[in-house]
Amino acid sequence: MKVTTVGIDLAKNVFQIHGVSEFGKPLIKKQLRRNQMAEFFVNLPPCLVGMEACGSAHHWARKLQAMGHTVKLMAAQFVKPYVKTNKNDAADAEAICEAVTRPNMRFVPIKNVEQQSVLLLHRARQGFVKARTAQANQIRGMLSEFGLIIPLGIRHIANHVPELIEDASNVLPGSFRLLIERLLNHLKELDRQVDELESQIVAWHRQSEASSKLARIPGIGPITASALVASLGDAKSFDSGRQVAAWLGLVPKQHSSGGRQNLLGISKRGDSYLRTLLIHGARSVVLRASLKSDPNRTCSWINDVVNRRNKNVAAVALANKNARIAWALLTHDRRYEAGYIASKASA
Template sequence: MKVTTVGIDLAKNVFQLHGVNEFGKPVLKKQLRREQMAEFFVNLPACLIGMEACGSAHHWARKLQGFGHTVKLMAPQFVKPYVKTNKNDAADAEAICEAVARPNMRFVPIKNIEQQSVLALHRVRQGFVKARTAQANQIRGLLSEFGLTIPQGIGHIANRVPELLEDASNELPGSFRLLVQRLLDHLKALDAQVDALESQIVQWHRQSEASRKLEEVPGIGPITASALVASLGDAKNFDSGRQVAAWLGLVPKQHSSGGKHNLLGISKRGDSYLRTLLIHGARSVIHRAQQKPDACSWINGVVNRRHKNVAAVALANKNARIVWALLAHGREFRADYSTVKAST
């Protein structure tokens, strides 16, 4: 009987398949090795294929789409409730097959090769940034053991540490001076790596029309714009700007029951990297808005009523909605744009 829906439990070498027919009856339970995947699916009639959005999922989604299949990716936390028994590959594949057929399931947009390559630059750059921060903190901590303190901020490391190493009055051992100098050289190498990757990201940003369009929004620069374009892909996959804000975890988390609505802090779901970029960009806008009160009346009004952190999240939420409107409808950003209410 014809297979209409297939769930694939991805792995490094061994893939578990579970397929059902149009009536939902299991007709396929099979285990394939990596080298057998392409041969099997190229001969399988076109069907709906579901997979969890995990390692190599976008690669296999593109490959199976090339064979004529309809492929949908789902977040693992949305698949877990459909696992009936203990966890194993066969149960996971069956749960994926069940989840992908649900009409209210939320799916992850499939990224193309260019989007993945740009996001790889962002991820590696972020890794170097974290390593650079850790290295700076290690240098600061080691020097503090000898009673030498450095002001907060990574920029003070490169300015103050060489002076402390050259100062003979602080009685630092010679071996320790060589050790700190080695750490300082490593810090400079990490800083150079961050700058090089940032240059590649900015170069891609300048070649992307959509990314340059987003840069016009206050609080969004080349790094944030390129990350948003590469992550969102086709913005029409989202029904509204609020869905994008919810996807980024910038909307309140609910704990409501019995008709009583209780809104908590932001949900912090989705991509924490994008959410961090948007919030940090909003902080810079708030800082500049306080210097020019008349230029940004909306955000200054929010700051006057609420805490700066709340205002930063509110502006990040607003920018996320603006990003969706610009990408989904092909519009240009206008600072003086306002919605027109229909006359009654």
Template sequence: MKITTIGIDLAKNVFQVHGVDAHGKTVLKKQLKRDHVANFFIQLEPCLIGMEACGGAHHWGRKLQAMGHTVRLMAPQFVKPYVKTNKNDVADAEAICEAVARPNMRFVAIKTVDQQSVLALHRACQGFVRARTTQANQIRGLLAEFGLVLPQGIHHVAKRVPQLMEDASDELTGTFRLLMERLLDQLKALDQHVHELEVQITAWHRANPMSRKLEKVPGIGPITASALVASIGDAKNFHNGRQVAAWLGLVPKQHSSGGKPVLLGISKRGDSYLRSLLIHGARAVVAHAQRKTRADGWLNTLLQRRNTNVAVVALANKNARVIWALLAHGREFRVDYEPNVS
């Protein structure tokens, strides 16, 4: 019997495979060791393969596509409703096989090696930034125990601590002074790691024409542009700009019933890192607009009638839609652009 659809439950070492024929009848239930997966699928006729978008999914997606198969990745939360029994590998593989064949299922684009590489830089840089903040706060807390207080701003830590230690009274022991030196060295090392990774991300951004195109949008710099281009991939996978905004969690969460629409705060779904980059960029644009005395179109009109934070999220939502238009239609950003509403 010819296998038309396969669901794979990915794992570290043992993969569970579930296959059905054109009539939906189960014709394959099999466990595969990692080393045997490639040999098994290269012998199969091309078919539709579904997987959850989890660790290793993009790697296997590229590999199976190269063998001629059609691969679809799905978010795990969309697969869960199809699990009929208790959770186990066999039930999960069957649910994936069922979900991938649904006509209204939403799929995740398979990322290229280049896209995954730059996103790895972003994740590592994000981790170093978090560690740097933690280290700076620890230094602040330890100094505060001795009555030494630093101004706000992480840049003050490396600059002001040596002088504070020098001006401090003799109550600071040699052990504590040595500890502060070690903590400052660690802080400087983390800062150096962040700087080096940002240089690598910027170099990737300069070499990518799509990323450079997004940089022209107010509130979007090299870090945000490169992260968005690598994460979105082919923008035509989204039908419109609102889907991109919803994918980033920048649209209102809805809780409606009985024909009465109820809109709440933003959903905050999707990648929190991308959403925070867009919101921080929008916050910088809003701060600049508030310092200007001359009215500046849509944003200033919004600021006059809504809270600043609401305007920031609205601008981030608008930028997400603009990004989709630039990537999907190959357009260049123009400040004076007016949509054709006729």
């Protein structure tokens, strides 16, 4: 009998393989070392291969596709219900093999090398930003032990701390002054790393036509646009803009029963980094909308939401709207026009 579907439980060194026929009969149950994977699948007739979207999944997906296989990636939480017994590698591979054949399964778009490299730049930048914030808070906490309070905001660290450690009237030990100076140098180095990575991201953004289109949307800049393009991959893999917003966790979480609708806060599913960028960008638009004396259609809509609810709800609503607009621009290959919806509605 011919193997038609294969489930792979990915790992660092040992991979569990589970293959079945078109009738669901198990034909392959084995473990493979990393150096055996290519040899095994190049000799296997083309079939459907399922994997969880985890570490190295996109790498193996591209490699197996080049061998003629049809590869589909799934989120781990969608595979978990198909695990029949206790969790182990064999049970996970069997669950993946079964889940990939479900007609209503949701799949993760496979990213190419360029998209992955851009996302890694974003992840590295995010790590340096977190380290910079932690370093600034450490300096602020150490100085507070001596009664020296720094105003909130990371920019005040560089503006006020050098003056404090140079002030001879402060009862600060010499060793402590040297320590703070060392931490300040570390903070400057982290700041430099963030700026360099951001420059690389902006350079890629300027070369990408799709990313440049998204940057024209109010509330989306080069950082958010490049992250959206690299994360979405092929936007046509999503059925609608609403599905993109749900994928990013920008829609209400439901707890409904008995025909009674009960909507909670946003679900916060998907990529928290991308969702945070969209919401922070929307906050700036909400702020500008409140300052304009002659608001346009978008500004009036935002102000209406702010008056009915609050600024946080308006920011999330605009982030949801921007995600749907981004999907429409990428799917239909259009450029953003501020009055596009208004002109269509009036027509």
